[in-house]
Amino acid sequence: MSGPADTRTRILDVARELFATQGIESTTMRAIAAGVGTSAPAIYHHFADKDALLRELMVTDLRRLGASFARAMRVPDPVDRIREIGMTYVRFGLDHPQHYRVLFMTPNAKSAALEAEVARDLEATPEMDAYHLVVQAVTAAIEAGRFGPDYQDPERVAQICWGMAHGLVALDIVFAKQTWIEWRDPLISAERSIRAMLRGMQEGAPNR
Amino acid sequence: MSGPADTRTRILDVARELFATQGIESTTMRAIAAGVGTSAPAIYHHFADKDALLRELMVTDLRRLGASFARAMRVPDPVDRIREIGMTYVRFGLDHPQHYRVLFMTPNAKSAALEAEVARDLEATPEMDAYHLVVQAVTAAIEAGRFGPDYQDPERVAQICWGMAHGLVALDIVFAKQTWIEWRDPLISAERSIRAMLRGMQEGAPNR
DNA sequence: CGCCGAGGTTAACAGCGTTAAGCTGGAGCC
DNA sequence: GGCTCCAGCTTAACGCTGTTAACCTCGGCG
Numbered sequence: 084m085s086g087p088a089d090t091r092t093r094i095l096d097v098a099r100e101l102f103a104t105q106g107i108e109s110t111t112m113r114a115i116a117a118g119v120g121t122s123a124p125a126i127y128h129h130f131a132d133k134d135a136l137l138r139e140l141m142v143t144d145l146r147r148l149g150a151s152f153a154r155a156m157r158v159p160d161p162v163d164r165i166r167e168i169g170m171t172y173v174r175f176g177l178d179h180p181q182h183y184r185v186l187f188m189t190p191n192a193k194s195a196a197l198e199a200e201v202a203r204d205l206e207a208t209p210e211m212d213a214y215h216l217v218v219q220a221v222t223a224a225i226e227a228g229r230f231g232p233d234y235q236d237p238e239r240v241a242q243i244c245w246g247m248a249h250g251l252v253a254l255d256i257v258f259a260k261q262t263w264i265e266w267r268d269p270l271i272s273a274e275r276s277i278r279a280m281l282r283g284m285q286e287g288a289p290n291r
Numbered sequence: 292m293s294g295p296a297d298t299r300t301r302i303l304d305v306a307r308e309l310f311a312t313q314g315i316e317s318t319t320m321r322a323i324a325a326g327v328g329t330s331a332p333a334i335y336h337h338f339a340d341k342d343a344l345l346r347e348l349m350v351t352d353l354r355r356l357g358a359s360f361a362r363a364m365r366v367p368d369p370v371d372r373i374r375e376i377g378m379t380y381v382r383f384g385l386d387h388p389q390h391y392r393v394l395f396m397t398p399n400a401k402s403a404a405l406e407a408e409v410a411r412d413l414e415a416t417p418e419m420d421a422y423h424l425v426v427q428a429v430t431a432a433i434e435a436g437r438f439g440p441d442y443q444d445p446e447r448v449a450q451i452c453w454g455m456a457h458g459l460v461a462l463d464i465v466f467a468k469q470t471w472i473e474w475r476d477p478l479i480s481a482e483r484s485i486r487a488m489l490r491g492m493q494e495g496a497p498n499r
Numbered sequence: 500c501g502c503c504g505a506g507g508t509t510a511a512c513a514g515c516g517t518t519a520a521g522c523t524g525g526a527g528c529c
Numbered sequence: 530g531g532c533t534c535c536a537g538c539t540t541a542a543c544g545c546t547g548t549t550a551a552c553c554t555c556g557g558c559g
Binding site: 214264286 | 410441442454457479489
């Protein structure tokens with residue numbers, strides 16, 4: 084026995100490992116059960132269904148992502164803070180590609196259910212809500228007169244920043260290993276692209 | 292005539308419709324067959340499997356995407372051309388979200404098979420290879436001294452541009468309908484973000 | 500005429516997530 | 530101690546999926 088531990092937590096451990104290595108949809112409940120050493124239906128005594136299992140893993144990861152922003156939030160200058168949040172986000176995506184894929188690259192009804200659950204979670208800990216942290220930083224930058232006239236809507240600017248970070252991570256996950264493209268280190272690309280974007284948005288600003 | 296047409300092309304038509312409306316994995320072969328008016332196994336007389344069917348649709352769509360760049364390529368200024376390519380790309384993604392998802396948001400072994408097939412295709416028609424069109428435009432801009440010192444690698448700059456466009460489209464597909472976010476019109480966001488990014492990359496350039 | 504392959508049929512298979520029904524052992528209570 | 534009860538597990542099975550096997554049918558052709 085590599086330690087009985089709680090069956091429930093062992094299910095989570097095995098599932099996380101299999102989801103990350105084999106991918107989510109090709110990981111079967113029976114395979115998870117085999118890894119835990121039980122039968123497949125036993126899992127349903129601990130989780131409603133495969134989605135609930137996945138959801139629990141994702142919430143954990145989202146929390147970890149949120150927690151990792153703590154350092155970035157201490158950057159005083161709002162524009163610098165936006166960059167630091169972006170880089171933290173990119174690092175998270177590159178470090179946990181499989182979970183990133185489920186969290187941010189998979190559209191479906193279930194993700195609505197997830198979002199509902201997460202939304203409830205985040206209400207309790209607003210300092211972990213990545214998107215709204217960006218909105219806050221952007222708002223601060225705008226109020227400080229750091230952005231140009233076309234970049235005065237915090238929501239839109241936040242979405243643009245998120246888009247930039249997400250785009251590079253997502254492309255890395257899908258295409259990095261493809262042979263027809265000479266894929267560059269996404270961390271460096273991310274740093275430069277965020278910098279370029281922020282510079283471009285600062286053009287024409289009152290307090291550049 | 293909604294007439295008989297070719298069974299093969301009718302399969303393609305029905306599949307495209309169902310894939311786009313119901314989503315790909317929740318569209319069953321039996322449903323496609325029902326739409327065509329045959330039995331499911333009949334499909335296998337025309338396509339090796341569901342992937343082959345999907346692949347054929349994707350190749351068609353990629354061709355259409357490639358063709359839509361023709362207009363953008365006539366823009367003389369290389370920096371303006373990059374922006375126009377980007378906007379064309381974004382419009383394509385927003386117009387065909389389901390196919391975009393399969394083409395650019397789905398990592399798996401099959402997509403490697405697809406890419407191999409597409410690569411062969413594109414060798415014959417290089418003017419349709421979206422990525423290399425961007426690389427060309429970027430190279431032209433760099434040679435004209437339009438970009439700053441950190442933006443002299445055409446591959447990296449092309450990947451940054453692609454990332455920006457892809458990010459907004461991908462976020463739109465996954466999160467636009469979510470309630471916890473006030474999602475802005477992605478076309479406008481795309482125009483402004485590409486503009487900001489290009490401006491930022493031009494900073495410190497010899498021929499700004 | 501004979502045949503033969505393209506294009507279709509129905510039946511079936513293995514694998515999936517999931518559910519139903521039943522067993523078991525230990526905690527809680529009188 | 531004896532009783533109940535239920536969490537936690539079992540095996541069997543269901544309905545669905547993509548896919549295959551085996552068979553039919555019919556038009557074109559030497």
